[in-house]
Amino acid sequence: MLSAEMLASAIRLAVPVIITAVGAIYSERSGVINIGLEGMMIAGCFTGAAVAFYAGPYAGILAAVAAGAFFALIHAVASVHFRVDQIVSGVAINILAYGVVRFSSLSIFKMATTTPHVDCLPKVTIPGLAAVPWLEPLVSKVSPLIFLAFLLIPFTAWVMNRTVFGLRLRSVGEHPLAAETLGVNVYLMKYCGVLISGALAGLSGAYLSIEHTQMYVEGMTQGLGFIALAAMIFGNWMPLGAMWAGLLFGFAQALSLRVVTEAVPYQFIKMVPYILTIVVLAGFVRRSRAPAAVGVPYERGEAA
Amino acid sequence: MTETRTETREETQKETRQTPVRRPRGPRRKYALLDLAAPVLAVLFAMAVASVALLVIGKNPLAVYGTMFAFSFGRLDSVAAILYKATPLIFSGLAVAVGFRAKLFNIGVEGQYLIGAFCASWVGFAVKGLPAAVHLPLVVLAGALGGALWALVPIWLKVKRGVHEVISTIMLNHTAFLLLHYLIADVFMDKTQVIVGGAGSPRVRMPLMEPTALMPKLHGLAALIGVDLPSHSSLNWMLVFGILLAAGLWYLVWRTPFGVELRAVGHNPDAAEAAGINPSAVYFKTFLMSGAIAGLVGLSDLIGHFGYLDIDFPRGYGFTGIAVALVARNNSLGIILAALLFGFLSRGGLGIQVLEKVPMETYVILQGLIILTIVVFWEVIRRYVRARQKREEASADAQC
Amino acid sequence: MTNTTPVLQLQGITKRFPGVVANDRVTFDVGAGEIHAVVGENGAGKSTLMKIVTGLYPPDEGCIIFKGRPVAFRSPGQAIAAGIGIVHQHFMLVDAFTVAENVILGAEPARLGVIDPKTSVRQVSELCDRFGLKVDPAARVEDISVGEQQRVEILKVLYRGAEVIILDEPTAVLVPQEVEELFEHLMALKGQGKTVIFISHKLDEVLRVADVITVLRQGRVVGTVPAAEVTRERLAEMMVGRPVLFDLKRGPAAPGGVVLSVEGLTSVNGSRAVLDDLSLEVRAGEIYGLAGVEGNGQTELAEAIMGLRPVTGGRVTLLGEDVTNLSTGEVRRRRVAYIPEDRHRRGLVLPMTVWENVILGVHRSPEFSRGGRLLFRSILSSTEEAVRRFDVRLASVLAPAQTLSGGNQQKLILAREFRGDPGFILASQPTRGLDIGATEFVRQELLNARDRGAAVLLISADLEEVLSISDRIGVIYNGHIQAEFGRDEADPRTLGAYMTGARTARREGGSVAS
Structure with missing residues (x-):
């Protein structure tokens, strides 16, 4: 069961969850809940594929990142500046992104639900390791975004713990008033957190459409944005934790794809990630520790 | 810090209280008018923003919106279609709003109404030989039970395990759709469809419901008030039911002890608990009620139009319900009006697709934009009113 | 008034809030290197004044002169950069952070945006040693005592090089022994040439530690006197305007x-x-x-x-x-009657009306509801009576509880809880x-x-x-x-x-x- 192919497949399925979950950490650590990640992923998926179709995969990925960040900007303006309920704003972003993508898909490709086939980034093979038989599926012809995803983990941990930016970002999510009295620009930090989460969700979307499927298909995110949010909670708002949680989902999915038989209807196989998310949250949410001020709108000069 | 600020404010109020003259009510009314204007402004603003998308694809927004109006209100059957489209939205708006009152975010209306529709459909075709007077209420009840059943899981997880209802209900929406797909395609599929269908792909649907399970149309009632509904209109008694339900919920929220509990828990569960109310019980009851109402969302389509449940059963009412509840600020009358507004936008979306070749997804974009703008507008108005009141109090103070 | 040169001068500071003048032409000088107490009752305008000094509020009138130059801070950040820092009554600490992280936040010792944890811990412990403030820089704030948390707040201010340190009701959260330690710290700060502004309403403490005392009443300065020349009774009278007991x-x-x-x-x-x-x-x-x-x-x-x-x-x-x-x-x-410690969190549902708050908990009793219906006549008459008995000042029992003043909110809770003996x-x-x-x-x-x-x-x-x-x-x-x-x-x-x-x-x- 636990073959290298299986592991490789699990990793491929885990990557979008991991990238988005890491993005969610930036947003939540700054105190903003981002329920709109799903919509930002959808925007990334379509924009990535559409731009890649005309201008190649590199441009596609950049465009996807920009598209995710654009919707994140809307979320930031609404929830940081106007202090509207972050969940309401996130839900609106999801609806909006879905509508905009269908509208654009119809207008550009005359198809609401798919784009044409696109080229992916050149696959990477690690020369030495690829010769080892058992490792071969893991290290040969792999999407470079997979490596990027795993680099994001230590990088984010480093940013959070060792940089001025990380310290200030976390302080804003824990106690914004304390941060502001010390001269930290609370709004700026929150904007950064939300925009980074949107950019990464966009990147994750690009991975799905450009790297994984090589085309955009409507509904391809299948709630991955929410699953990523759950993975972040499961991972206790830590990048490494989010990675393990993401791998768990990838593994469960890879496993379930392999047990499709006559006995188990495919609809039930497809339910696995959703049920798993609920089970994991039910088992772990009480043990995790969220940033103290997450979800609470902050009014600048509230001290006054 | 904040505490001392409250104190200063407290001082203020103490002083104003001591003056025997009551504040004139003029300004308050002025602000109430603002509250009414907000939804209208939000819709206009959202339409203006959506114009950007229309301009990008080379359409004249004014012409498109003009077509929307003309198409929607041009003919009686189109107005009937708006009412028909508004019917499920009244239910989904009410379902979301009841949850909101207790600060519960039921994004699961989407899944709950699919399960509700399945249960109703099953009772509708599997139970035979009952008179309509028994069968029809049974079908409606089955819908409500199905919705409540699907709401049971997330509220249990929230109260017992601390899982936020937003994530669990979204996961359950996906699950509900897959389950429904399985039940329709693999378990209850009407096999006669395959044979009869012949050419083309057969419709994947459940068996036809019994005639006794179907909701009567509104033609009779319309005739009473002198309106001759076109025969092809699917407008049915679910609309009246929805309006009555809205009235009933208003009564529940504002006139009953449970309403007090519901609002107290929504505003401040800790204080409610200290006063002897059990917030978990209130959450439970409220969410199940929300789910039961959600279970009725699909019935207008199911028993008022199709008469069977198929795999392409309309989706998205649950999300539109969020927009409806937000625009209406959970107010029952507002929900009816907002449902009509979104019914019109949906109908108009169809119109511009047919006549202007503009994707009807404009409707979805408008939904998202309206949610965003309305909540931003409420906030802006709240700040404006607060600032105005401060200034008025200050100037009143300066005069004495 | 004092023989030191003033480091901070307040001249005619006026601040109006809707319905109240919080500070009314407040004028006094704070001498360099002294411990200057500002005393007054709750609501006398002490906190507002300090918020103006530290840039949280702009004054409506008047000016602040710091080290001989007029200043107008627009944020606490600017005030602390200039050298005026405040220790709030309710600590502004990030519980999940370490002491060192709390101290350096906003003024991190960093190269190219990268923090060296060792450097920051070292700097903070040096600061501790210099001012004799004992606290472990590597400990998490949530794990240390209230007295230590207060020291962290003082460290934050010192770390930023403050010359004037304002402490807002610093003894409110401390037990008598910790108060002693705090006073020793304040003396040590004074010894190092810092100026301390000490806000309090506890006269005994003020008399023990302060060099100069300014008394505020209803937003106005009643007087500024050297601590050595005033008695407790005289201070109390200045503060309240009548002999109090x-x-x-x-x-x-x-x-x-x-x-x-x-x-x-x-x-x-x-x-x-x-x-x-x-x-x-x-x-x-x-x-x-x-x-x-x-x-x-x-x-x-x-x-x-x-x-x-x-x-x-x-x-x-x-x-x-x-x-x-x-x-x-x-x-x-x-x-059983229960008066919760936090009337906003546990006591009242602020957005709901006075009558709703009064019947909350007994709303299902036969007196107030029958057949699932609220009995408004009975509810309103009962509410009116309770409100009258406890002298709750309000415009209408139909108004939301949040429109009441703090004292009246508490009376409203008593009215609810004491009903039925x-x-x-x-x-x-x-x-x-x-x-x-x-x-x-x-x-x-x-x-x-x-x-x-x-x-x-x-x-x-x-x-x-x-x-x-x-x-x-x-x-x-x-x-x-x-x-x-x-x-x-x-x-x-x-x-x-x-x-x-x-x-x-x-x-x-x-x-x-x-």
């Missing part, structure tokens, strides 16, 4: 049978025991005052008695009935944040209830309050009753020793099982 009508207690009995109560929060084998008894017709430093289990005790928190061991008995782990509604049905009253911090008039009112009502035969458990962080109205006093420390005293045998220093855990486990009266 609480005029409580207090007869001798006539204790009856045991009403509340708590035996070996234990409750855990995560892995920590917040209540540890706690036992006490309250009799009819007496006030049992529970003294203690906040965070030693008082909140948890109140919640456990009221059924708001699960109890893992022990028993709570009310009039002989075991009520352990019953729901709040069940407990309340036994003629409760047999047991649990009053948690009942006068917190209230002005003198309202405080007096609330204390008198508790005494009246006692005289009517009610058993009262008074939980208060204000030692003076506990001493002034209790018949018996218990000291809670680490979730355990350390000692009990009769009314006449308690004095602040002894209580303080038990409150800090310096002395433990004294038993009195044999009512407590060991």
Whole structure:
């Protein structure tokens, strides 16, 4: 069961969850809940594929990142500046992104639900390791975004713990008033957190459409944005934790794809990630520790 | 810090209280008018923003919106279609709003109404030989039970395990759709469809419901008030039911002890608990009620139009319900009006697709934009009113 | 007025809020290197003034001159950059951060945006040594004591090179022993040439530590005097405008049978025991005052008695009935009144109307609802009566509770809780944040209830309050009753020793099982 192919497949399925979950950490650590990640992923998926179709995969990925960040900007303006309920704003972003993508898909490709086939980034093979038989599926012809995803983990941990930016970002999510009295620009930090989460969700979307499927298909995110949010909670708002949680989902999915038989209807196989998310949250949410001020709108000069 | 600020404010109020003259009510009314204007402004603003998308694809927004109006209100059957489209939205708006009152975010209306529709459909075709007077209420009840059943899981997880209802209900929406797909395609599929269908792909649907399970149309009632509904209109008694339900919920929220509990828990569960109310019980009851109402969302389509449940059963009412509840600020009358507004936008979306070749997804974009703008507008108005009141109090103070 | 040159001059500072002039042409000088106390009652405008000085509010009129130059800070950040820092009464600390992280936040020692944790810890511990402030830079703020947290706040200000340090009611959260330490620190700061502005309403403390005292009343400066030339009585008169003494009508207690009995109560929060084998008894017709430093289990005790928190061991008995782990509604049905410590969080549903708040909890009683319908006539007349009896000033019982002043909100809670003549009253911090008039009112009502035969458990962080109205006093420390005293045998220093855990486990009266 636990073959290298299986592991490789699990990793491929885990990557979008991991990238988005890491993005969610930036947003939540700054105190903003981002329920709109799903919509930002959808925007990334379509924009990535559409731009890649005309201008190649590199441009596609950049465009996807920009598209995710654009919707994140809307979320930031609404929830940081106007202090509207972050969940309401996130839900609106999801609806909006879905509508905009269908509208654009119809207008550009005359198809609401798919784009044409696109080229992916050149696959990477690690020369030495690829010769080892058992490792071969893991290290040969792999999407470079997979490596990027795993680099994001230590990088984010480093940013959070060792940089001025990380310290200030976390302080804003824990106690914004304390941060502001010390001269930290609370709004700026929150904007950064939300925009980074949107950019990464966009990147994750690009991975799905450009790297994984090589085309955009409507509904391809299948709630991955929410699953990523759950993975972040499961991972206790830590990048490494989010990675393990993401791998768990990838593994469960890879496993379930392999047990499709006559006995188990495919609809039930497809339910696995959703049920798993609920089970994991039910088992772990009480043990995790969220940033103290997450979800609470902050009014600048509230001290006054 | 904040505490001392409250104190200063407290001082203020103490002083104003001591003056025997009551504040004139003029300004308050002025602000109430603002509250009414907000939804209208939000819709206009959202339409203006959506114009950007229309301009990008080379359409004249004014012409498109003009077509929307003309198409929607041009003919009686189109107005009937708006009412028909508004019917499920009244239910989904009410379902979301009841949850909101207790600060519960039921994004699961989407899944709950699919399960509700399945249960109703099953009772509708599997139970035979009952008179309509028994069968029809049974079908409606089955819908409500199905919705409540699907709401049971997330509220249990929230109260017992601390899982936020937003994530669990979204996961359950996906699950509900897959389950429904399985039940329709693999378990209850009407096999006669395959044979009869012949050419083309057969419709994947459940068996036809019994005639006794179907909701009567509104033609009779319309005739009473002198309106001759076109025969092809699917407008049915679910609309009246929805309006009555809205009235009933208003009564529940504002006139009953449970309403007090519901609002107290929504505003401040800790204080409610200290006063002897059990917030978990209130959450439970409220969410199940929300789910039961959600279970009725699909019935207008199911028993008022199709008469069977198929795999392409309309989706998205649950999300539109969020927009409806937000625009209406959970107010029952507002929900009816907002449902009509979104019914019109949906109908108009169809119109511009047919006549202007503009994707009807404009409707979805408008939904998202309206949610965003309305909540931003409420906030802006709240700040404006607060600032105005401060200034008025200050100037009143300066005069004495 | 003083022989030092002024470092900070306030000239004609006026700040108006809707309906009130918080500061009215406030003018005084603060000399360099002195400890300058600003005293006044709650609401006299002390905090507003300090917020103006530190840039949280702009003044409507007047100007601030710092080191000879007029300044207009637009944020606390600018004020601290110029050299004026404030230690807030409610600490502004990130609990999840270490002491060092809290200190450096916003002014991090970093190269290219990268922080070296070793450098920051070293810098903070150097600062600790220099000013004699003992605290572990690597400890998490949530794990250290309140006194240490206050030192972190002072460190934050010193780290930024403040010359003027403002402390807003710094002793409110401290026990007597910690107050001593704080005063030593303040002297040390003065010795190093810093200027300290000390905001307080406790005159004894002010007289002990301050060089110069400015008294505010109703937003105006009543006077600025050297501490050596003024008496406590004179200060009190300046502060209140009339000679003050609480005029409580207090007869001798006539204790009856045991009403509340708590035996070996234990409750855990995560892995920590917040209540540890706690036992006490309250009799009819007496006030049992529970003294203690906040965070030693008082909140948890109140919640456990009221059924708001699960109890893992022990028993709570009310009039002989075991009520352990019953729901709040069940407990309340036994003629229990509960005044929660936080009236905004637990006491009232602020956005709801006065009448709704008054019937909350009894809204299902046959008096107020029948057949699932609220009986408005009965509700409104009952509300009007309760509001009248407790002299709650309001425009209308149809108005939201949030439109009431703090004192009136507390009276509204009393009006609700004292209806139906409760047999047991649990009053948690009942006068917190209230002005003198309202405080007096609330204390008198508790005494009246006692005289009517009610058993009262008074939980208060204000030692003076506990001493002034209790018949018996218990000291809670680490979730355990350390000692009990009769009314006449308690004095602040002894209580303080038990409150800090310096002395433990004294038993009195044999009512407590060991």
